[in-house]
Amino acid sequence: MTRPRPHTIHHVTQNGGLYKRPFNEAFEETPMLVAVLTYVGYGVLTLFGYLRDFLRHLRIEKCHRATEREEQKDFVSLYQDFENFYTRNLYMRIRDNWNRPICSVPGARVDIMERQSHDYNWSFKYTGNIIKGVINMGSYNYLGFARNTGACQEAAARVLEQYGVGVCSTRQEIGNLDKHEELEKLVASFLGVEAAMTYGMGFATNSMNIPALVGKGCLILSDELNHASLVLGARLSGATIRIFKHNNMQSLEKLLKDAIVYGQPRTRRPWKKILILVEGIYSMEGSIVRLPEVIALKKKYKAYLYLDEAHSIGALGPTGRGVVDYFGLDPEDVDVMMGTFTKSFGASGGYIGGKKELIDYLRTHSHSAVYATSLSPPVVEQIVTSMKCIMGQDGTTLGKECIQQLAENTRYFRRRLKEMGFIIYGNEDSPVVPLMLYMPAKIGAFGREMLKRNIGVVVVGFPATPIIESRARFCLSAAHTREILDTALKEIDEVGDLLQLKYSRHRLVPLLDRPFDETTYEETED
Amino acid sequence: MATAAEQWVLVEMVQALYEAPAYHLILEGILILWIIRLLFSKTYKLQERSDLTVKEKEELIEEWQPEPLVPPVPKDHPALNYNIVSGPPSHSIVVNGKKCVNFASFNFLGLLDNPRVKAAALASLKKYGVGTCGPRGFYGTFDVHLDLEDRLAKFMKTEEAIIYSYGFATIASAIPAYSKRGDIVFADRAACFAIQKGLQASRSDIKLFKHNDMADLERLLKEQEIEDQKNPRKARVTRRFIVAEGLYVNTGAICPLPELVKLKYKYKARIFLEESLSFGVLGEHGRGVTEHFGINIDDIDLISANMENSLASIGGFCCGRSFVIDHQRLSGQGYCFSASLPPLLAAAAIEALNIMEENPGLFAVLKEKCKRIHKALQGISGLKVVGESFSPALHLQLEESTGSREKDIKLLQEIVNQCMSRSIALTQARYLEKEEKCLPPPSIRVVVTVEQTEEELERAAATIKEVAQAVLL
Numbered sequence: 001m002t003r004p005r006p007h008t009i010h011h012v013t014q015n016g017g018l019y020k021r022p023f024n025e026a027f028e029e030t031p032m033l034v035a036v037l038t039y040v041g042y043g044v045l046t047l048f049g050y051l052r053d054f055l056r057h058l059r060i061e062k063c064h065r066a067t068e069r070e071e072q073k074d075f076v077s078l079y080q081d082f083e084n085f086y087t088r089n090l091y092m093r094i095r096d097n098w099n100r101p102i103c104s105v106p107g108a109r110v111d112i113m114e115r116q117s118h119d120y121n122w123s124f125k126y127t128g129n130i131i132k133g134v135i136n137m138g139s140y141n142y143l144g145f146a147r148n149t150g151a152c153q154e155a156a157a158r159v160l161e162q163y164g165v166g167v168c169s170t171r172q173e174i175g176n177l178d179k180h181e182e183l184e185k186l187v188a189s190f191l192g193v194e195a196a197m198t199y200g201m202g203f204a205t206n207s208m209n210i211p212a213l214v215g216k217g218c219l220i221l222s223d224e225l226n227h228a229s230l231v232l233g234a235r236l237s238g239a240t241i242r243i244f245k246h247n248n249m250q251s252l253e254k255l256l257k258d259a260i261v262y263g264q265p266r267t268r269r270p271w272k273k274i275l276i277l278v279e280g281i282y283s284m285e286g287s288i289v290r291l292p293e294v295i296a297l298k299k300k301y302k303a304y305l306y307l308d309e310a311h312s313i314g315a316l317g318p319t320g321r322g323v324v325d326y327f328g329l330d331p332e333d334v335d336v337m338m339g340t341f342t343k344s345f346g347a348s349g350g351y352i353g354g355k356k357e358l359i360d361y362l363r364t365h366s367h368s369a370v371y372a373t374s375l376s377p378p379v380v381e382q383i384v385t386s387m388k389c390i391m392g393q394d395g396t397t398l399g400k401e402c403i404q405q406l407a408e409n410t411r412y413f414r415r416r417l418k419e420m421g422f423i424i425y426g427n428e429d430s431p432v433v434p435l436m437l438y439m440p441a442k443i444g445a446f447g448r449e450m451l452k453r454n455i456g457v458v459v460v461g462f463p464a465t466p467i468i469e470s471r472a473r474f475c476l477s478a479a480h481t482r483e484i485l486d487t488a489l490k491e492i493d494e495v496g497d498l499l500q501l502k503y504s505r506h507r508l509v510p511l512l513d514r515p516f517d518e519t520t521y522e523e524t525e526d
Numbered sequence: 527m528a529t530a531a532e533q534w535v536l537v538e539m540v541q542a543l544y545e546a547p548a549y550h551l552i553l554e555g556i557l558i559l560w561i562i563r564l565l566f567s568k569t570y571k572l573q574e575r576s577d578l579t580v581k582e583k584e585e586l587i588e589e590w591q592p593e594p595l596v597p598p599v600p601k602d603h604p605a606l607n608y609n610i611v612s613g614p615p616s617h618s619i620v621v622n623g624k625k626c627v628n629f630a631s632f633n634f635l636g637l638l639d640n641p642r643v644k645a646a647a648l649a650s651l652k653k654y655g656v657g658t659c660g661p662r663g664f665y666g667t668f669d670v671h672l673d674l675e676d677r678l679a680k681f682m683k684t685e686e687a688i689i690y691s692y693g694f695a696t697i698a699s700a701i702p703a704y705s706k707r708g709d710i711v712f713a714d715r716a717a718c719f720a721i722q723k724g725l726q727a728s729r730s731d732i733k734l735f736k737h738n739d740m741a742d743l744e745r746l747l748k749e750q751e752i753e754d755q756k757n758p759r760k761a762r763v764t765r766r767f768i769v770a771e772g773l774y775v776n777t778g779a780i781c782p783l784p785e786l787v788k789l790k791y792k793y794k795a796r797i798f799l800e801e802s803l804s805f806g807v808l809g810e811h812g813r814g815v816t817e818h819f820g821i822n823i824d825d826i827d828l829i830s831a832n833m834e835n836s837l838a839s840i841g842g843f844c845c846g847r848s849f850v851i852d853h854q855r856l857s858g859q860g861y862c863f864s865a866s867l868p869p870l871l872a873a874a875a876i877e878a879l880n881i882m883e884e885n886p887g888l889f890a891v892l893k894e895k896c897k898r899i900h901k902a903l904q905g906i907s908g909l910k911v912v913g914e915s916f917s918p919a920l921h922l923q924l925e926e927s928t929g930s931r932e933k934d935i936k937l938l939q940e941i942v943n944q945c946m947s948r949s950i951a952l953t954q955a956r957y958l959e960k961e962e963k964c965l966p967p968p969s970i971r972v973v974v975t976v977e978q979t980e981e982e983l984e985r986a987a988a989t990i991k992e993v994a995q996a997v998l999l
Contacts, residue, residue, distance in 0.1 A: 272592065
């Protein structure tokens with residue numbers, strides 16, 4: 001049934017002085033009635049799915065899917081019928097909520113190309129209309145660097161004129177430009193580590209470097225909800241993988257103890273090394289990793305820590321240096337600091353930072369350095385300019401303002417949604433805000449209703465989430481002004497009433513509207 | 527009322543007890559005693575061995591020493607210090623401060639510093655900024671991406687195309703999307719590393735056939751057929767794939783596509799073709815090895831190529847029939863879980879495609895130059911040319927290896943360094959020695975582009991000859 005979750009926990013832990021600030025994370029339990037209705041919903045959809053498939057088999061209903069060539073009809077079929085059951089019968093119904101094409105900068109407001117379907121989402125036609133000024137709550141634009149004007153764009157344009165777009169070679173051959181060296185020094189100083197190395201794709205950074213670090217005879221302890229790239233990298237490495245419950249330090253400690261005491265299965269040889277894979281912010285749950293406890297465990301059991309800061313770099317911490325900064329810890333405690341430039345820097349690519357020996361080893365043994373193209377020069381320039389802005393090295397306070405604006409937006413948005421009565425998962429400080437929908441019909445309805453009201457949201461269902469825990473996920477940005485957030489909140493309130501989404505049984509008492517100030521105390525209303 | 531009913535039932539029960547046969551009562555009694563015993567006995571967990579005390583466990587934890595996270599890298603590791611290129615890696619390239627003619631970047635059609643391409647990318651930058659801030663499913667699909675997919679599909683004359691944001695990830699995500707555990711893939715030994723990673727991620731049965739040896743492939747296919755006849759039920763659900771490259775990056779050889787297609791229909795295996803090197807190079811219009819051999823493109827199930835060679839952009843694409851390609855939109859890992867291609871790179875690729883379509887003469891010119899340098903590099907004492915005469919990326923291998931790979935690499939590096947000092951930029955082909963399935967011998971990569979003039983080609987050949995003589999003799 002539902003994943004075993006304790007009742008609403010507010011972890012305001014101080015845990016023996018490990019945490020220097022309160023850690024507020026909550027995952028409210030699914031109400032029983034809602035869970036039952038969700039299962040019923042899926043049951044009905046499955047029945048109808050079988051009916052439709054049967055009708056398609058009998059040729060009563062037209063089959064819209066592309067089919068195999070005549071000449072290859074006697075080959076073994078490329079797809080199993082059952083594999084696509086979910087796609088054909090559930091995903092197709094609400095397919096218009098995804099892959100919405102846009103035609104402007106993915107900033108706070110975006111222009112979406114209107115699509116229409118006359119055959120129930122099997123195919124789309126573009127009407128030619130553009131829905132302008134849709135509030136964008138779906139793009140990963142945490143610090144608002146997705147812009148087509150300003151210092152970053154001008155610098156990138158200059159570099160484009162000079163260098164062109166392509167590189168046409170790998171890092172180890174002749175694709176290592178002076179720009180890459182400059183970027184790597186800057187990334188190292190930004191993170192506070194000895195050295196760093198950058199790669200052309202964030203996904204590939206994980207899938208090509210984890211196999212370089214661990215191999216057979218090593219153990220990987222990976223969080224339950226890790227991203228597909230971490231899972232793929234772990235699988236490709238050939239090491240043994242063990243999974244611990246999401247953000248659960250007792251589960252992790254038990255695995256560590258058992259691993260060291262009992263060694264490898266069957267041969268009982270000691271493990272060569274143990275690598276813990278965690279993420280800074282988990283993008284589907286909105287939770288932040290319990291980094292102080294993980295580091296304490298890692299030091300006690302002599303394991304190595306690989307921290308994937310794809311969503312948290314730039315978005316957390318008083319100076320934007322990610323989850324290490326947020327908890328006030330030492331970056332040297334994390335063995336491998338990995339992150340991507342896609343989210344907070346408005347560019348693309350990934351990086352790994354750490355000690356000089358680690359980076360030297362990756363320079364010689366990383367799959368990406370040997371076989372894959374390096375970053376494109378204008379993209380490098382965008383990262384350099386945006387990073388300097390965040391660090392304050394460009395002479396303005398723009399970076400600091402963006403970081404503060406994001407933190408304010410996060411606190412405000414989350415609080416208001418909780419006051420309205422929605423179930424919101426995750427940590428109070430995480431700019432990723434999942435709002436629970438649960439029922440399959442509401443996934444489609446929420447996406448469409450919000451678009452009608454000119455707000456673009458992201459809805460996610462199975463298989464990205466457990467089957468009954470579908471959700472809408474809002475990604476806040478420093479580019480969102482208070483007015484934009486208020487407009488969005490008003491519409492979400494309306495749609496929430498319309499679709500009966502206010503499941504929470506623990507409404508927060510509304511705060512009087514005060515400016516963001518940590519020393520303010522709460523007043524209770526009677 | 528209730529108690530009366532209870533009592534009545536109780537009386538019946540006691541009566542039944544008296545009337546029951548003895549063995550029945552004894553059996554029931556034993557069962558009850560057994561249940562009581564089970565309820566109170568200790569539960570055993572199979573995994574936990576109860577023979578280690580807490581103190582012993584703590585000692586074990588204290589004693590365990592892991593290996594260092596990474597082994598130390600010797601300071602003179604050949605791949606540790608990269609060449610630094612100042613400025614764009616175009617035809618005239620500045621490597622480590624020295625200006626050279628570029629014979630090392632895969633910029634076959636010279637589009638890297640083409641002003642039209644740059645202008646298109648600039649226009650896109652001014653409109654969209656740099657990054658897309660999201661994967662394709664979540665507001666990361668731009669009209670430029672849809673345009674590029676459309677144009678690529680039209681150019682290759684297939685139904686549909688799908689683009690990835692990184693060339694390596696293209697084939698490495700495409701193969702596992704179709705081939706799963708239990709399926710069989712026949713791959714060439716000299717397949718590039720990206721294909722190897724795709725095969726590893728797919729967890730399928732991999733059968734390697736000798737490089738470009740169709741007889742060997744047929745032998746493996748026949749063996750599989752015999753296996754199938756033994757177990758027809760399993761054979762009905764096992765998919766088969768043949769993975770080959772159009773022009774092999776590791777050897778410069780071309781795959782014998784007509785024979786492959788014949789084998790495909792004979793043994794009912796699907797063909798996945800990797801055309802990174804041959805897209806924009808072979809064929810009358812640059813459509814690749816299918817055009818070169820005049821084969822119907824529908825006969826190839828999936829063509830995958832990266833846009834980092836001829837198109838001088840970043841990323842990759844797969845094209846084929848909608849039936850095949852559409853599946854990757856939900857199952858291609860590098861497509862679904864990764865941010866989409868920055869629009870300026872897509873716009874650059876579209877403009878590059880425009881140029882390719884407007885100047886089909888480019889491909890004949892490139893072919894000419896390849897043949898010329900292939901001929902000019904023959905007869906260098908100590909080095910042999912590996913690759914087809916029309917392949918734009920050739921290898922120069924040592925005719926006789928010294929016996930140790932390290933020494934070979936040092937010798938070749940000496941040749942490369944000396945060529946560099948004479949303004950010819952070359953590079954050694956780099957491999958991960960421990961990770962490759964079939965490690966190719968060390969070699970120098972020579973890349974031909976349309977921008978190289980006749981004199982430069984001649985000078986390069988002459989320089990390599992001189993240097994090789996000096997170093998190897």
